[in-house]
Amino acid sequence: MLAMALVMAGVCNGLLSCSQYSNKPISKAYHNLTAHYNAYVIARDRLKEAETILFKTRQENYNQILPIYLPLDSTVSQPVKAQLDDAIKKASMIAERHQNSKWLDDGFVIIGKARLHKQQLDDAMEVFKYVNTRGTDENDKHQALIGLMRAYVETGDYGNGLNVAEYLRAQPLTKANTRDYYLTKAYLHQKKGEYAVAAAILDATFPMLKKGESTARLHLIAGQLYDVIGQSAKASEHFASVLQSRPTYDQSFYANIYLVQSQGLTSDGKRAAQATNTFNRMLEDRKNADLQDKIYYTMGLVEARRGNYDKAVDYYRKSIQTTTTNTAQIPYTYLELGKLYFEHKNDYVRARMYYDSSLALLPAQAPQFAEVANRKKVLDEYVDYYTTIQTQDSLQRLAQMNPAALDKFLDNVIAQREQQSRTQAALAQQAANRPSNANNALATTSDLQPNERWYLYNPVRLSQGRQEFTQRWGNRPLEDNWRRSTKEASAALAGDNNPLTGANPANAVNPVPAITANPATDGVAGGQGAAARTQRDALYAQIPLTREAMEQSKFRMENAYYGLGKLYKFQLNQPADAISTFEQMLTRFPNSGYKPEVYYLLHLSNEQAGRTSGWKEKLLAEFPNSSYARLAGRSAEGTPSANSEIKAQQVYTDAYAQYKAGNYPESLSQVQSALATFAGSHVEDKLALLRVMLIGRVDGADAYRQALSEFIRDYPASSLVPHVKELQAAADGPTAKRR
Known part of the structure; x- marks a missing residue:
């Protein structure tokens, strides 16, 4: 082949007919040969090298459904930048020097794919579109359209992606293009959340794939997709297929995990017992020493789906305790604990702590990040309301005590705090003296589980600590003397029964448990020194003793x-x-x-x-005249009749005439009655706006502002809302006048 190339080069050196713009046979043969071996093959191999490196060095998150295509990330592709740039450079030589070569379209396709990997999506789309419109080889044009479909998916333009897919569906594709088309279309539906369609398309793809790591990965993804849509039998088939496709160790491990998980969910007691035994064997296998957290996590999932929530909690805790250097599993374990307490135990205080811990470690790009953040925000509100109720209820009870009993009780609180401080100082000293046994020293605290990780490595413990500190001391800046008694006390000091003990509200009973402790009989004599009196004065300042x-x-x-x-x-x-x-x-x-x-x-x-x-x-x-009465009445009304509409319009006209005449009380009475009588009519929002204007005339500015807010809340779809918002802005402005 080299000899032939040298011969062709020698011939062309003596002939002007070897121009890249010539269509003569010798010229085309020369440029085909040179473009193929001097540009295309090198560019193809460099692109393949880059893709192989990206695949081998990928980081998989098995806590989520794996993406069919590896995510495009310019940061991740940085190590193969040289290969991608070289592929683009070599492929560009075809367009620069070999315009009449049959490899021209192939070169552009390679450039488009390299641009995709570099996340230069706009450039990649332009290249693919050029091949489709100006290309001469149908197979290359189809390959470019498949690349264009992938680019549309990556930009979130699923509509155009589906349009391309529909066009390709009717084209006679080669086997390689059919395979890539199926994978790209399955990826599109996966990104759209249409898991059943994506899984079905993958099923059609497998006969065209060879056994190997990439095929094992796709079987694992198909199993995950079928598991999510509740088809556990098909999921199990694909997890078993992973083991027959020459997988990596991680792939075989997770396939086994998912397979046993599916079997463990069956109502067949024998198969469930077999699943448990398999989990236990996996735990005993030394090769899985670094993966025990995932095994316990999966055991927790199985028990949770069976409804055994307490056992699930135990397994989740073991998962956290057995985590070593790889902490990627931890946020998902905390998330499952939070969901369990939120959805099944209705323990929102404890759920909030686990959501807080999960959110602190969950990757921001995780699909569930926004959902976790929103739920955590709701739970923060719950804890705030709950703590306020408990705090104020307890403080009001303390305010009813006689002074002597209250003094005695507060002395007891101070004594308890001092004892807690001494205990914590002793534990800290033990940890400093014996750093290698830090876990054991801290394991004696109240709710630390046996073998639990050291406090500062445990996000749940840190979250609890932050919450308890805030409840006791408030949001204090990092500064000297932060604990001095003259600091303003926080309003959120409540525990379960006593606002002054700083107890953890995690033991609370929903929705709002009553206080059962009797503070008048709980006190014992405490310290009587100056420091104790100062602390007692600070506690007194929180109790509502004045009217x-x-x-x-x-x-x-x-x-x-x-x-x-x-x-x-x-x-x-x-x-x-x-x-x-x-x-x-x-x-x-x-x-x-x-x-x-x-x-x-x-x-x-x-x-x-x-x-x-x-x-x-x-x-x-x-x-009867409140906006809520109108809402309640409206929900019970059917569609007004034509006669009712006529009457409603007449009442509105009469009431508006009264308003123009300055008879505001009479007009307001008419409107209030009409709103209750003609709920759901076409002029209801007009009547409501007239009511707002009349309230401003009769009841003053504050009532007027309140009525404007009620209109926007009660009639969000009304065409009058923009006008009402203008009135609201004017009423809230610095020059607002009484209406």
Whole structure:
């Protein structure tokens, strides 16, 4: 072949007909030969070398469904930048020097693929489009369209990706192009979350694949996809196929894990026992010493899916305890613990701690990161409301004690704190003296589990510590004398029963447990020195002993009840707990300003829980002119008749005439009555806006602003909302006048 190339070069050196723009046979033969061996083969091999390195050095996260194609990342591709650049350079030589070569389209395809790996998606798409429109070889054009489809998927343009896929579906593709088309289309549906379609397309791809690591990986992905959509039998088939495809050790390990997991979910007791025995054998295998955390995690998943939540918790904790150097598993274990306490145990305080720990370690690019962050935010709100209720309730109880008993109780609290400080100092000293036994020294604390990792390596313990510190000391800056008694006390000092002990609220009982301890009988004599008196004065400052302080405490508690009830109703989807919380609120605060809304929410919560109640009738009877009464009435109304629409329009015209004439009270009475009578009519939002304007005239600026806010809340789809927002901005402005 080299001799032939030399001969061709010698011939062409003497002939002008070997120009790259000539279509003569000798010229084309020369440029085909030179382009193939001097450019295309080198570019192809360099691209293949880069792809092999990227595949061999990939980092897989087996806690998630693996992507069919490795994610494009310019940072990850940096180690193969030289190979990719060389591939582009060599392939570009074909376009620069061999325009009449049959390898021109192939060179452009290589350039497009290299651009993809470098995450230069716009450039890659331009190249692929050029080949499709200007190329001469149909197979190369199909290959370019497959690359274009991949580029569309990576940019999230699934619509155009599907359009390309539909065109290719009708084309006569080669076996290699058919394989790549199937893989790319499966990848598209996987990215869209259409797992059943992606798995089915993968099934059609396997007959075209050879055994090996890449095929084993695709079988593992197919098994994961089928597992997610609940087809455990098909999932098991693919996990078994992984073991028959010459997998790596990690692939075979996780295939076995998933296979045993699927078998463990069966109702067949014998197969479930076999799964447990297999897990135990895997734990005893020395080759799995660094993977025990994953084994225990999977055992926890199996028990959780069976409904054995306590056993699942034990296995999850063992997973955390057995983690060595690789901490990638930990955030997912914490996440499962958080989900278990949130969804099955309704222990939101403990769930919040695990979500907090998971979020601290979970990669920001993880698919579930946003969901975890949102749920953690809801749980933060829950803990804030819950702690406020417990704190203020306990402080109000302390305020009712006689001074002597209160002094005695506070002395006991101070003594307990001093004892805790001495114990913690002793443990710290032990840890300093025996650093190799730090785990054992700390394992004597109250809730540290046997063999649990050292405190500072345990995100749950750190989260608990941060929470307890904030409850006891507040959000204090890092500075000298941060603990001095003259610091302003935090409002969130509540534990389960006593706001001054700094107890962990994780033992709380939902929704709002009553205080059972009797602080008047719990105290014992404490220290009487100056330091003790200073601490006692600081504690006294938190107790609402004056009328003003008690009113503020009750106000904070009322708002916390209100917020907690709404959280149960709308965020946690627990109507029974919402009902209980709102009813407790009305018992504690019968004259609450939130009463109309609470009545309405109680009506909705009882409907959601399938209960009958009289809250709607109570709302209509006590607050007939409130916006919540109109909402309740509107939900019970059907579509207004044509006659009702005519009457509603007439009432609106009359009420507006009264408004223009300055008869504001009479007009307001008409509008209030019409809103209750003609709920759901076409002029309802106009009546509501007229009501807002009349309230401004009759009741003043504050009531006017409140009415504007109610209109936006109650009529979000109304065409009048932009105008109302303008009125709201004017009313809130510095030059707002009384209307």
